[in-house]
Amino acid sequence: MTAADTPLELRLSDPHVQDDPFDYYAQRLGNCPVWHEEDVDLYVVGGMAEARDALNDSATFSSAPARRSAGVNPVAMAYVTALAERGWGRAVTLQRTDPPAHTRYRKVLNRVFTPGRVKQLTPGIEAIANELVDAFIHTGRCEFVADLALPLPGMFIAEQLGLDRSQYRMFRRWAEAMLCLANRPDMTMEEAMAELEVELEAQHYLAAECEKRRAEPSDDLISLIVHADSDGEFTMNELQDLLHQLVTGGFETTTGGLATAMMLLATHPDQQLLLREQPQLLGNFVEESLRFDSPVQGLWRKATCPVQVADVDIPKGASVMVRFGAANRDPLVFDDPARFDITRDNAHSHIAFGLGAHFCLGAALARQEMTTAFRILLERTDHIELDGDLPSPLHEPSIFLRPMKALPLRFLASR
Numbered sequence: 372m373t374a375a376d377t378p379l380e381l382r383l384s385d386p387h388v389q390d391d392p393f394d395y396y397a398q399r400l401g402n403c404p405v406w407h408e409e410d411v412d413l414y415v416v417g418g419m420a421e422a423r424d425a426l427n428d429s430a431t432f433s434s435a436p437a438r439r440s441a442g443v444n445p446v447a448m449a450y451v452t453a454l455a456e457r458g459w460g461r462a463v464t465l466q467r468t469d470p471p472a473h474t475r476y477r478k479v480l481n482r483v484f485t486p487g488r489v490k491q492l493t494p495g496i497e498a499i500a501n502e503l504v505d506a507f508i509h510t511g512r513c514e515f516v517a518d519l520a521l522p523l524p525g526m527f528i529a530e531q532l533g534l535d536r537s538q539y540r541m542f543r544r545w546a547e548a549m550l551c552l553a554n555r556p557d558m559t560m561e562e563a564m565a566e567l568e569v570e571l572e573a574q575h576y577l578a579a580e581c582e583k584r585r586a587e588p589s590d591d592l593i594s595l596i597v598h599a600d601s602d603g604e605f606t607m608n609e610l611q612d613l614l615h616q617l618v619t620g621g622f623e624t625t626t627g628g629l630a631t632a633m634m635l636l637a638t639h640p641d642q643q644l645l646l647r648e649q650p651q652l653l654g655n656f657v658e659e660s661l662r663f664d665s666p667v668q669g670l671w672r673k674a675t676c677p678v679q680v681a682d683v684d685i686p687k688g689a690s691v692m693v694r695f696g697a698a699n700r701d702p703l704v705f706d707d708p709a710r711f712d713i714t715r716d717n718a719h720s721h722i723a724f725g726l727g728a729h730f731c732l733g734a735a736l737a738r739q740e741m742t743t744a745f746r747i748l749l750e751r752t753d754h755i756e757l758d759g760d761l762p763s764p765l766h767e768p769s770i771f772l773r774p775m776k777a778l779p780l781r782f783l784a785s786r
């Protein structure tokens with residue numbers, strides 16, 4: 372038995388740990404930066420140095436799907452088979468590929484949310500944020516997840532894709548279904564088949580939108596990916612997988628980032644006051660909240676060969692999870708990592724957006740959405756606090772995301 376196998380009481384598969392993983396991280400990191408979760412047979416890379424090395428080494432830590440997926444779980448197998456028969460089977464693109472295959476997809480999408488383009492798009496983000504705040508500001512209360520954290524990124528990415536932004540709730544439901552196999556490995560067959568119907572509806576809707584643009588190009592994101600590939604057109608299976616990543620990436624992650632940052636502000640009145648007094652700290656507040664409680668806590672890799680990391684032997688073919696959320700609490704990098712401090716001078720050293728070839732395509736956009744939303748919220752209110760108790764548990768169960776159930780707030784509107 373190695374140090375990393377030493378039984379420790381907290382487990383990543385436990386929904387309570389997923390809801391609040393930070394004691395678990397402290398306990399594990401205190402023992403070893405890499406560990407093996409026996410019950411789910413997953414090697415977790417949690418130290419910052421080890422996580423950075425793994426993310427920069429796609430030859431050893433491949434993004435190609437590992438054996439955890441459909442092959443071993445009959446419910447997942449039934450789902451992917453039916454999806455392929457009645458819709459489009461999952462092609463493996465972008466986030467699930469390694470260079471050089473990855474480069475072909477990335478080249479097309481790299482142009483989409485560059486910092487320069489995000490700057491041009493900022494007035495559109497401001498307009499949506501103000502419109503959403505207008506709807507609740509006079510009441511002195513809001514449920515932040517439903518009233519802002521969900522619709523802001525949802526409406527924005529829908530508009531960019533060229534879809535009807537008023538349908539964002541339907542797109543969010545699609546995103547949930549698209550992620551169900553990863554988020555809910557214990558689904559019953561009945562639950563999985565219900566989710567399948569939602570994903571099929573999404574696929575058929577998106578296929579029709581792609582075909583429309585194939586016939587007549589427009590200036591939106593769907594048209595760009597339908598027409599962009601210089602090495603020949605993407606197949607419909609590839610287009611479906613790319614859109615899957617844009618829809619899920621565009622919604623779930625930024626919603627989580629906005630909701631968590633607001634929860635931190637509402638529960639740390641001293642930090643809120645400081646931010647109101649020194650608005651130039653806004654950018655650092657966004658980075659510190661992404662570090663402190665990262666919207667994507669971890670993502671999978673597959674070991675392509677036997678490899679030793681921090682004295683832990685990882686066998687060839689093993690499922691590995693790079694745990695961004697744990698690395699961002701590594702005491703070797705962040706002094707007193709459990710302290711939420713918007714003046715922290717190395718807050719930006721987090722890896723909440725990943726690193727290397729797969730560094731988040733939407734990072735500049737997500738940062739702008741968060742900065743714009745909080746600038747407007749801070750300008751239009753004088754004080755924000757929780758309105759009653761938070762749901763317990765606060766998050767929907769997920770091994771890799773932080774979907775907050777609700778965040779009731781009350782505030783004073785500024786005059």
Ligand code: HEM
Pocket residue numbers: 434465466467477528616617620621622624625628665666667670695722723724725726728729730731732733734736737
């Ligand atoms: C706070 C918000 C966000 C967070 C925390 C986040 C986090 C991440 C992380 C950790 C990765 C790395 C994946 C890996 O290494 O396997 C990633 C990749 C990606 N993200 Fe984001 N993301 C956010 C917002 C967005 C937005 C707004 C979009 C789309 C508009 C987006 C689209 C993507 C895509 C397509 C990839 C895959 C890139 C590739 O494989 O080359 N993300 N994101």
